Amino acid sequence: MRRPPGRGITDLVERLLTVAEVYAPVERDQSVVFDRIESAREAAIDRGPAALSPKNLVFPRCEMLLSSSTRGDESGRAPDPGPGGPRVLFGVRPCDARAIALLDRILGGGEKTDSYYIRRRESLVVISIGCTESLETCFCETTGGGPRSTEGSDILLEDLGDRCEASIITEKGVWLAGQIGLEHDPAGARTPRGPAPPAGPAADLAELKKRLDRSFEDQCWRDIALKCIGCGVCTFLCPACHCFDVIDEETAGVRVRSRIWDSCQFPAFTEQASGYNPRPSAAERFRQRVMHKFSYCIERYGMPGCVGCGRCVSRCPVNLDIRTVTASFLGDGGEP
Amino acid sequence: MRNPFVPIPMTVERNRVETVDGGIRTLTLSFPADADRGAFDFVPGQFAELSILGVGEAPFGIASSPAEGGLLDFTISRVGRVTTALHHLEPGESVGLRGPLGNGYPMSELEGGDLLLAGGGFGFSTLRALARFVLKQSNRSRFGDITVVFGARSPGLLLYRDDLEEWGERRDVRLAVTVDRGDGSWTGLTGTVPDALRRLDIDAGRTTALVCGPPAMIRHTIPVLAGLGVAPERTHVSLEMKMKCGIGKCGRCSIGGRYVCTDGPVFRLADLENLPGEFR
Amino acid sequence: MEASAIVRTVRERAAELLASGRVDLVIGFEQGSMPMRAAPCFVSDADGTDRLVWNSFCGVNLARFLRGRHGRIAVVAKACDTRALVELIKENQLCRTDMVVIGVPCAGMVDSAAVEEITGHAGITGVEEADGRLLLTAGGSPVSLPREDVLCRSCRRCSTRNPVICDIAVGERAPEPEIPGFLDVDQFAALPSEERRTRIEAEMKRCIRCNACRNVCPMCYCVRCFADDAFPQWVGRGGDPGSVMSFHLVRALHLAGRCVECGACERACPTGVDLGILNRRMSADVYRHFGYRPGMAPEIPSPLSTFSPGDPEDFMLEPDRGRSCGCGG
Numbered sequence: 025m026r027r028p029p030g031r032g033i034t035d036l037v038e039r040l041l042t043v044a045e046v047y048a049p050v051e052r053d054q055s056v057v058f059d060r061i062e063s064a065r066e067a068a069i070d071r072g073p074a075a076l077s078p079k080n081l082v083f084p085r086c087e088m089l090l091s092s093s094t095r096g097d098e099s100g101r102a103p104d105p106g107p108g109g110p111r112v113l114f115g116v117r118p119c120d121a122r123a124i125a126l127l128d129r130i131l132g133g134g135e136k137t138d139s140y141y142i143r144r145r146e147s148l149v150v151i152s153i154g155c156t157e158s159l160e161t162c163f164c165e166t167t168g169g170g171p172r173s174t175e176g177s178d179i180l181l182e183d184l185g186d187r188c189e190a191s192i193i194t195e196k197g198v199w200l201a202g203q204i205g206l207e208h209d210p211a212g213a214r215t216p217r218g219p220a221p222p223a224g225p226a227a228d229l230a231e232l233k234k235r236l237d238r239s240f241e242d243q244c245w246r247d248i249a250l251k252c253i254g255c256g257v258c259t260f261l262c263p264a265c266h267c268f269d270v271i272d273e274e275t276a277g278v279r280v281r282s283r284i285w286d287s288c289q290f291p292a293f294t295e296q297a298s299g300y301n302p303r304p305s306a307a308e309r310f311r312q313r314v315m316h317k318f319s320y321c322i323e324r325y326g327m328p329g330c331v332g333c334g335r336c337v338s339r340c341p342v343n344l345d346i347r348t349v350t351a352s353f354l355g356d357g358g359e360p
Numbered sequence: 361m362r363n364p365f366v367p368i369p370m371t372v373e374r375n376r377v378e379t380v381d382g383g384i385r386t387l388t389l390s391f392p393a394d395a396d397r398g399a400f401d402f403v404p405g406q407f408a409e410l411s412i413l414g415v416g417e418a419p420f421g422i423a424s425s426p427a428e429g430g431l432l433d434f435t436i437s438r439v440g441r442v443t444t445a446l447h448h449l450e451p452g453e454s455v456g457l458r459g460p461l462g463n464g465y466p467m468s469e470l471e472g473g474d475l476l477l478a479g480g481g482f483g484f485s486t487l488r489a490l491a492r493f494v495l496k497q498s499n500r501s502r503f504g505d506i507t508v509v510f511g512a513r514s515p516g517l518l519l520y521r522d523d524l525e526e527w528g529e530r531r532d533v534r535l536a537v538t539v540d541r542g543d544g545s546w547t548g549l550t551g552t553v554p555d556a557l558r559r560l561d562i563d564a565g566r567t568t569a570l571v572c573g574p575p576a577m578i579r580h581t582i583p584v585l586a587g588l589g590v591a592p593e594r595t596h597v598s599l600e601m602k603m604k605c606g607i608g609k610c611g612r613c614s615i616g617g618r619y620v621c622t623d624g625p626v627f628r629l630a631d632l633e634n635l636p637g638e639f640r
Numbered sequence: 641m642e643a644s645a646i647v648r649t650v651r652e653r654a655a656e657l658l659a660s661g662r663v664d665l666v667i668g669f670e671q672g673s674m675p676m677r678a679a680p681c682f683v684s685d686a687d688g689t690d691r692l693v694w695n696s697f698c699g700v701n702l703a704r705f706l707r708g709r710h711g712r713i714a715v716v717a718k719a720c721d722t723r724a725l726v727e728l729i730k731e732n733q734l735c736r737t738d739m740v741v742i743g744v745p746c747a748g749m750v751d752s753a754a755v756e757e758i759t760g761h762a763g764i765t766g767v768e769e770a771d772g773r774l775l776l777t778a779g780g781s782p783v784s785l786p787r788e789d790v791l792c793r794s795c796r797r798c799s800t801r802n803p804v805i806c807d808i809a810v811g812e813r814a815p816e817p818e819i820p821g822f823l824d825v826d827q828f829a830a831l832p833s834e835e836r837r838t839r840i841e842a843e844m845k846r847c848i849r850c851n852a853c854r855n856v857c858p859m860c861y862c863v864r865c866f867a868d869d870a871f872p873q874w875v876g877r878g879g880d881p882g883s884v885m886s887f888h889l890v891r892a893l894h895l896a897g898r899c900v901e902c903g904a905c906e907r908a909c910p911t912g913v914d915l916g917i918l919n920r921r922m923s924a925d926v927y928r929h930f931g932y933r934p935g936m937a938p939e940i941p942s943p944l945s946t947f948s949p950g951d952p953e954d955f956m957l958e959p960d961r962g963r964s965c966g967c968g969g
Contacts, residue, residue, distance in 0.1 A: 054757070055912055072761040075910065075911060076848070076911070085849075085879060086878045086879030089365045090366065090413065091413075092413055096453070097369075097413070097454070098367055098369050098370075098411065098455055099366055100366070100367075100413050100456075102365075102366065130609065131609055134607070135607075135622070136364040136607040136608070136609075137364075138364065138607075138609055139362075139363045139364065140363075157763075159761070159763055160674045160675070160765070240636045240637070250680075251679060251681070251682070251705070253704070253855040254851075255851045255852035255854075255855040255908070256849075256850035256851055256852070257852045257910045259850075260848050260850045261910055266609075267610055267612060268604075268611070269604060269612075269877070270416075270417055270604055270605060271877050272412075272413060272414050272415050272416040272417065273414065273876050273878055273880070279414025279415075280413075281365075281413055281414075282878050282879070283610075284877055284878055284879070285848075286611075287850070288611070288612075293612055294602050294612060295602070296602050297418075297440040297443065298437075298439055298574075300574070302575070302601065302638045303638070308638075312614070319616075319617065320614060320617040323616075323617035324617050341700065341856050341904075342679055343672040343673055343677040343678070345672070345673035348673050440870060441871040444871070
């Protein structure tokens with residue numbers, strides 16, 4: 025049963041609020057989302073995983089890239105980044121932090137880095153709390169993470185009730201810990217009190233990738249996707265999904281270019297202006313989602329595009345469970 | 361750190377109709393700023409994002425050769441909101457440009473050998489850039505025999521008539537122009553690009569093939585090239601997969617673990633054959 | 641009839657239909673990947689009918705899955721599924737003779753999110769149903785909840801509990817509660833306009849434009865949705881609240897006189913947007929002006945999509961006559 029956070033956690037949040045903007049899970053309209061808090065009381069650490077992942081903080085659902093109110097000015101201006109003080113993302117689960125590590129490699133890495141992402145990300149310090157219990161939908165270990173994974177976290181906390189133990193992981197973490205007098209526990213969160221919750225068996229990701237790669241043309245995708253309704257719930261709730269579209273709008277003489285979350289599950293994602301679509305049905309589109317996460321991301325970024333947070337599992341309107349799909353490829357040692 | 365989403369401003373120099381139905385036009389753009397012109401270093405086969413703020417942005421192959429004094433051609437088929445707005449641009453007006461993007465044709469591999477350029481529809485644009493580059497007098501001696509095959513659905517949809525006329529008269533290039541369906545006045549080849557390729561006599565061992573066109577054309581051209589004996593290692597295909605950001609972030613042009621916008625758009629056929637068949 | 645008997649009968653009938661060749665496909669529900677989930681399933685041979693289940697979590701409207709499929713199809717349908725089928729037949733999207741309706745009585749579907757909320761997100765590892773109660777294993781302990789307490793919002797106000805069209809009836813008719821018409825709509829309409837606007841805006845603010853509401857809706861079948869058109873672009877795709885509002889308002893208008901109030905959209909919404917706030921108002925207006933309740937009577941034509949040269953309502957030809965109709969149109 026879920027329990028409220030210990031005093032150690034709430035004390036820490038109070039101290040954080042004195043040095044930085046703090047974003048934490050909060051309850052809004054009966055669901056938990058990440059938002060800015062002004063007091064520790066607002067944080068809903070004990071309310072289960074946030075309905076929406078914190079990716080909105082580094083990769084907003086809609087972000088202005090350029091704007092101009094001058095005719096003929098085709099370069100436009102990027103929005104003013106603002107004061108850029110430190111922001112703390114507090115109380116994320118290790119799976120969500122790990123998704124940020126993936127976004128760092130995709131949006132923050134590469135030959136051309138994404139300056140909008142970098143600007144938001146540089147000012148952000150990520151403090152995660154090791155999980156002490158798992159839900160029906162959790163499968164972090166299947167994706168190579170775990171309830172105390174440190175990837176993507178600057179500080180990982182272990183909630184011990186009246187106090188909390190900190191693993192300070194990065195330079196940013198050291199800096200923030202210095203600001204609030206948080207000490208690194210040498211044993212730290214790596215030696216949790218009590219057993220780590222089960223979060224699914226560790227899958228053989230390499231084997232899964234191999235089997236997916238040779239199943240691209242398999243008819244099974246048609247059967248798997250039969251019930252898929254092609255909505256964007258899985259991709260929009262996913263903390264690691266990062267595909268976007270770039271759109272232009274003009275309102276009252278102000279011309280704006282923005283990027284918005286997009287979904288590989290939408291037909292328009294790949295439909296060309298001519299009407300040709302290389303992924304014409306749900307089968308190809310669902311296959312793309314699975315392949316992108318468990319083959320292409322591993323190949324390109326060295327980690328899967330899925331961290332096992334379980335949001336897509338819990339919210340898919342038709343219960344198209346990605347765990348079942350990947351398991352079907354790993355099952356009985358043969359072809360799916 | 362340069363913001364990769366900010367376009368450089370360009371000026372429209374010319375906007376001319378290519379096809380009889382007016383559906384395809386070629387824009388010629390110049391750089392108002394010398395610094396931008398100096399920094400714009402590209403090879404044939406690369407593309408750029410053209411944009412009108414408030415309307416939209418779309419990728420287009422660069423249709424002119426790098427050796428054309430700071431002028432860039434883009435051939436644009438009118439199919440949607442952005443392309444319609446681009447068609448309406450008048451000389452002197454501004455347009456945004458991000459680029460050059462993508463890898464381009466493998467120029468160093470092309471030197472010294474024979475070239476076979478095969479393109480269909482407005483996918484021919486980057487092959488036109490390549491042809492103009494290799495056929496330039498000062499470059500011509502670096503390449504062996506050059507064959508250009510260009511196909512369109514009908515005579516009215518043929519592009520780059522001035523170039524076709526010039527190449528047709530030259531003795532150092534073999535040109536085959538074909539249309540799917542002729543009309544009363546058409547005296548040239550009829551049939552598809554693969555049909556025209558089948559009739560060719562080439563020295564496959566010396567030839568590198570460069571292919572660009574719609575997916576159906578590519579699908580039917582690849583086996584014909586194999587039949588002619590051109591090795592998959594020496595066949596390069598430029599893909600048209602829908603792109604958006606052009607810098608390997610937005611995820612929509614993924615084919616397997618590759619992005620068309622940064623790993624392509626030009627792929628060696630031998631490599632493509634190891635990727636999922638979404639380009640076919 | 642006990643739930644298990646319903647399941648058994650559904651399986652038997654489905655197997656007979658497939659074995660005899662009367663249908664090529666049965667669309668029903670199977671056990672989902674975890675407790676409190678049932679998933680649409682597609683069975684095309686008699687041996688596979690053992691997968692079929694029926695329980696309190698069969699909330700998806702299966703009428704959505706019939707369009708665009710070839711052959712004869714049997715569908716395991718609750719009342720609101722059949723209401724959608726009726727409308728789809730009227731709109732010539734489905735052919736009555738190509739379908740076999742296996743009708744199942746419905747006592748309302750359970751909102752799994754509500755169960756999770758009540759049980760403190762303790763982790764539900766088991767669920768059974770008996771005598772109008774859910775017997776759950778929550779956080780390792782048994783918990784018993786009355787179904788009535790955790791019904792989906794749309795099911796609480798639904799008085800249609802039996803299939804409207806049916807070829808094979810399974811189970812006994814469910815009692816149909818007397819529920820006063822559109823109490824929720826009237827209560828909302830009685831609020832000051834500013835408060836109504838604030839409420840609606842608060843709902844729209846949660847929308848993340850994932851299209852789940854539209855894609856799960858049996859009546860949203862446009863080949864190209866206005867919201868997906870890029871040229872011309874009818875509605876913005878960015879974060880502008882006006883664009884979000886436009887999407888939902890236009891969708892509500894497209895559904896006026898067609899929405900069967902199955903609530904599938906609300907159940908699919910990942911952020912819990914109360915779409916009924918718009919759609920129910922449309923339903924109330926259509927009922928009050930035309931006496932029409934979508935999906936309830938196969939023989940009555942749809943008021944907003946039926947045209948006749950002899951239409952006594954000639955307000956469309958004479959604009960002045962229409963002003964007093966009060967429909968706001």
